[in-house]
Amino acid sequence: MSLATQIFYAVISVTVATAYGLTLGGITRKIYARVHGRFGPPVWQPFLDIIQTSGRRVSVSHGNMFLLGPVFRLAGGLGTYLFIPVIYGSAVFSNFSMAGDLLLVMYFVFFGQLGMALGAGQGGHPYSPIGIARGLAQMSTFELPFALAVIAVAIQYNSLNITSIVAAQQGGFMNWTLFTNPLAVVAAMISLLGMNMHSPFSIVLAPQEIPIGPPIEMNSGFLSILQTNRGLFAAAKLVLFMNLFFGGATNLLEMVAKTFFIYMFSVFVGAAYPRFRPEQSFRFFLKWPTIAGILSIIYIAYLGGTS
Amino acid sequence: MIRNMAVLLAVIGLVAMFLPMVTDFQERENLNELAADYVEGSINDLNTPNVVTSVIVTYRGLDTLGEVTVLFLATVGVGLLLKGRKEDMIRISSSELLGTTSSVLVAMIMILGIYIFTHGHLTPGGGFQGGVVIASGFLLMLLSNVNVKMNHSIMHFVESFSGVAYVGIGVAGLVLAIGFLNPGILPLGRFGELFSAGAIPVIYSLIGLKVGSELTSILVTMGGEK
Amino acid sequence: MVSPIYILILSLAVGFLLSILDKGGRRLSLTAFYGVLTFNVAVVADWLYRFVFHHVPNLVINTAGFKAPISINLELGVTEAFVLLFANLTGLLAAVYLFRKFKESQVSSLILYLLLIMGVNGLVMTRDLFNMFVFLEILSISTFALTALTRNLKTLSSGFKYMIAGGVASTFFLLGVVFVYYFTGSLNLGFLDAGQFTGVSLIALFMLSVAVFIELKPFPANGWVLDVYQSVDSGIVSVIAVVNSAAVGFVFYKIMPLMPQNFLTVFGIAGVVTFFFSNMMGLKQENAKRLLGYSSVGQMGLLMAVLVFTANAPTNIRYLIIGGLFFNHLFSKAGLFWLAGIVKQEKTRDWTVLRNNKLLLVLFGLFIFALSGLPPFPGFWAKWEFVKVLVDAKMFFVLTSVLVGSLFELIFLFRWFTITVKEDNSELEPMASPHGSMVLPASVFGLLGSVAAFAVMKYFYGFGWLQVLPIGAVLFFYLTDFLPAKVKGFLSLGAIAGYGYCIYPLIESNIQLFFGAIFIVGSAVNLISTLNRKNQSRGFYGFLLMMIFSFGNLLIATSYLEFFLSWEFMTIASFLLILRGRKAQKASLMYMIFSTAGAYLLMAGFGFAPAPASASALILAIESVNLPLISIIVLAIGFMIKSGSLGVHIWLPEAHAEAESDVSSFISAILLKAGVFGLMMVAISYVSHAPSFDVFYWIGWIGVLTALAGAFMASFQEDAKRLLAYSSMSQVGYIVAALALITHLGWVSALYLVFNHMMFKSALFIAVAGIYYRTHTRTMYKMGGLISKMPWTFMTVLMCIIAVSGVPPLSGFGGKWLTYTAFITKGWYLQAGVLFFASGVSFLYLYRLIHTIFLGQLKYEHQEVREAPVWFIIPQFIFLGAIMAISMFPSLIIKPLNVIAMRYFDSSIQIEGLTIISDLGYWNGNLIMYVTMGVFAVPFILLLLVKGKTQKVKQFNIVYSAERPESPQTTHVAHNMYAHYRKALGSWTVPRVEAFWSGVSEWAHAFGGFFRRVYTGNGQTYVLYIIMYIVVIYAVMGVQ
Amino acid sequence: MISSYTLILGIALLIIGFYAMLTRKNLIKMVIGFSIADTGTHIIIVSLGYLRGKTAPIIDQAVSAVNAVQKVVDPIPSALVLTAIVIGLAVTAVMLSFIVEMYRKNKSLSIDDYQELKW
């Protein structure tokens, strides 16, 4: 189909994803509140935040790289989302997945984080580089189990092309990767906790130690860009996990349902656990999930898992 | 302790090395082929009764030239080492008896020395033995009367002259008769005569002079004359 | 056409006359003295010319007018003339060196010296055993006496020890001669043959040969000679060390045909043992002349081993080996002793005084290089051929001890050289400028050594001007050193272009073209950054061009030797470049040691490899070569040392950090690729003839672990260049791992990474060079906030970081995609996992590099820092342009690489339009770039909308709970950034490899120290050693 | 017969000479050992050349020119020994002058006091 229709479809899919991501954010805040025994803000609170921050009259900048930080961040979120075929079979939601395979998506995640790191660095506040140092270190550790899981998936389906992986998991929930190679899913889900930076692994934002960490100097308009990205990026990650491990989605409703439960997994864990110290979290990622990942590979490659 | 052990071990090793030499060593009955050639050659070609002299002076002439050089080197070496300082040798004055007899004896020793190295090719003995006798003559003279002053320049002159003359004869042999140090340059003369066997007597007397002067200068330097 | 007997005659005549001539004035006797010495050299030179060019038969001179067995005969053949020419020449030059001393001392020293040289001539020429004894005595007594030329307690006591030992040896020699006569009935070598010696007569031969072997100072029994080398006057010592040993060595050569095989092997092994232990002991040696003593004793041991073990090699090879090693030892050892005489410093550490005399320093370097067997000097060719002979003869014990021995020798020689060049000599009083007569001999020998080097290259191996070009470049720039740096820079750029033009026709395959592009074009662009040098930067461009030309020669080398020659030229050039760094002594020494260890492995590996059949370039010819397993392993290790793999990587960070800033970009971007090029060559041969044991599986693991270790170590560095060095190590680890896959996709990704790494690493190093130029510091936490001062450099570093980390739009992602797909398709899953982890960790050090230098708070002292000079910016942006081009159109590079790899494997990727499809996934670089641009544009527009009325504030105005931050230093997070990660890793970050290697060197020095205790200094013990040595050899040989 | 005795004697002297060189600390005693060893060597050489029942190689009334070859001892070893003896003297002379100079510098005759150059 022509480039114009492709872009139009992409816009639709992005708006839907962003809206869905932000509402998920609101629901999470509601759940945290309930756990803490208070009512918590309305579910559409993130939308209000964006409107409130983008409307600010005064904004402060620390130089060009500082301005480009949020741009990189949102571009990263957008790019990650656009390279994943969201709904199997539908033209509207297949986005630009023909550009690259699973590796492209995995590496595009870094695009956003790298940009954010540079922007925050330029901010000049000591908290942001501390946050970023923790973020990068933790990212390198949780990336390992996720990579092992991805390799296991690649071996199992003998392809890195997301659409073909989803295609292989169609026909009943029994042939989802969850059931065919559970260890890989275990490793991936634990690294998802790291990705979403919920409580045990929230050393990057670490509200008490380094309040909000990297984006500390961001203000007004730039903050709004970051908040939109928070919604979109979360949605992108969930869709990716859904496609890889939970059999993808043939229609929008199925997509919403599955991603909702994936997200609730990390929220509930987040709500229940206190925060790790940085070295504890690095060591944790390098121990159990990695072993799970390695076992999954061995299971798939050598013990002749169902492929 | 280990040191003595090691020395003992070394000595036992040496004995073990030489043992087979001794056990199955049996005396030869007759000359080997090379020695027989030497004996005939010495009689017919060189017309010299003393075969050892012919071997030393002509057949293995280069050895003897080397030998003289070694002695010359020793003299020069000792000179370099000891000449550095004037040691005042307190010489016990020799008894009167030694003084008088030495004046007679020295002359006789000199004549004996000269006789030995001139008749080198006839009778046993030769340049080396003659030279040493002359040196012992000078030594006697040196020891007997304290104040005799050796005239160094003559000593050096005799030494250098005889050396160069020896090399000169060698070169003459090369130029005239195809071999370096070949005695053929002078007539062979009759067997057993004084003036026979070509240049052998000349060479041997030159060697005698050289050895005599060199040993004297060694003794003088070692003795540290006044 | 003078008969050589006149040498003996004239020396004797003048010797006897000298005391009289001296009466007529010292000037007269001196003229006669030098006249005779020159006459000797002239006669022998004339005869050598006649033998070599007119093929005149060997000259036999009979004395006393009779044929051989009756009288003594002298013989002068090619070998005698060769040995005598150089012995007499050294004698003459040593005499010139001693000119001032001869003028003052007594005439007897002149006589002694002259007769010593005569003794040498006689000893070499005579064919009669007893005559040898007499000449040996002449030689020894004159040497004994000459040791006392400078009179002090040390010389006298060492002279006495020398004499006692010499006396014992000649007693055994005499006994040997007489017993030989008793058993065989003849004294002339012409009439003796091995057949005559059976049963008891073997003992006679044993005594004779062991006496000569003792004179050649074998290992435990050579204490007596070392004291002489240490204390006696350098001129005399150079004669003893070189001329005497040459003559006695030749005597050993003459009586060798008589010896049975078990004698020869025992003597050969004793020679090798001497070489190995003397060099090991040399490690611990502080005194300069005693160190030279150890080295010359070692070299003599090596010469004996060579004489014995090359017995059945073809004669011209044998002559090259023996002649090469002999001449090499001769001119470098004599030269070094003369220099020792001129410098007059006891300790090797105090030789830094030599620095203020340029000529002597050059000569000193020349001799050190020659002695350690580096090209182009004859020692290099001799060692190469000797290794080949040893390999053919399957003597692996000898091979390893010779190689390890030469490595020890190289270590202590280069430690000495680097200390002399680099250590500070402030507290030493400057060296008095030496008298002309002392400098002349050393420079004559320096010249002679180089001429001989080129003679061997030209006549023996027929190497053309291309192989000599690297040296030519050094000479040219040495002569034009007065020109300003800029002129020389452009000159060298032109030279590189010319060179590229010349070797273009010689390139036959596109893999050569690919590496050519990296080596030649890469260096040319890198060279632009060196144009920023002020004043003359003396000696820099010469070595730089030498390195670049030797890269080029590597490509077009057709034989193993040609490849190894340019490999060694490259090592020398890079060593000298690194040496220029301010505190580069330890770094350059470590670099040289590791490179030479690698070179020796290569030498052994090439020795085992069968010669390539076709005459085309080695990289192509090696396809048909069936490399044996041992050769593959050894070559692979050798090449991996050069590319800094884990375990042998400790030289890499030192070399990068300490080298001058614009040199380190050459080293990391291009020099490491030479190692990869070599490894590729081994892999190519491995493809078609894979041996049983799967070598490349383990090389794969090493590559992967290097990548991981490199990334971790880089993250914990404080020094920018050290960080980049470890990052290069990690990236090359990727390349080596990909190469080890031995699949089509593996090689495509390896070559892609090679190209990519060359570009972004050069750009990064040049950027850091620019920063260093402006801020004069390399430690990152001292910098910060430079983005406002150096925006262009920031731009380069930003783009390079994105490229290195593999974040999609740029070419780095291509490399990652190719590598991971290759690894997964090959089935190396765990390795792929580790690589993922390594690339995750690479983000850490990349962010650390850019954050600590550019972002965060600007320090006070960097307020007025300006942008890096234009010469740094240009090459950076050339490389950036190339990176952008490849990112936009990846098929630009993928298509040629695909073709290259298809020469060895069938293709595993299809290229449809702009998408590259592998059997796992697909990648469309071009579409990704557009989508990223598009995706970047949307938030950018959003930003412009929102930005409207932002107010730019100073860096210091931050959200600090209303307090004013104290100072930029405290608020800039840079020092020990990943401390928490290091704590998490715990014991994994302990530098185990450095500890291992320092342990190894500790052990080597300890052993050296331990064996040194053998020389107790007691003359009597030395005699005991000699006799024990004879007894032990007698027992080992089991003579009857 | 005789020459085997002299040979044994020569070897014994040689070994005693070496033993003296190896054990005696005094420099002069070492040189004496050396000269004894030298004498031993010369005896060995001459005894090697001895032929049973033969006389000196000088042609005079006792040994006529015609049957000289059957009557004469081997001349070559004696020629060699002549040179060897003088060389022995030369070496001993140089050694002794070294000892004198060393004594003048260091006032000691024991080999153990000349050990400053080691390792």
Place this chain on the structure above:
Amino acid sequence: MIPVIIIGLGVIMLAAAIAAVYFKSLLASIISAGVISLLASVIYLILGSPDVAMTEASIGSGLTTVIFLFALHRVRKGKSDD
């Protein structure tokens, strides 16, 4: 008859050699070394080489002993330790 003389001379010479090694005073050992040379020249006579006998007698026993004595004198002039 000859072998008896030879063995007798041999025994004396060996005794002199051992004495030379074990004598305390230097002078005594020099003298005994001289004696060895003297007897050696007698042996040479018996072994049928008069030239060597003369040389050995004059150089071996004569000059070598003199040189030793001179050296001893030079050395002992200091203090008489042997």
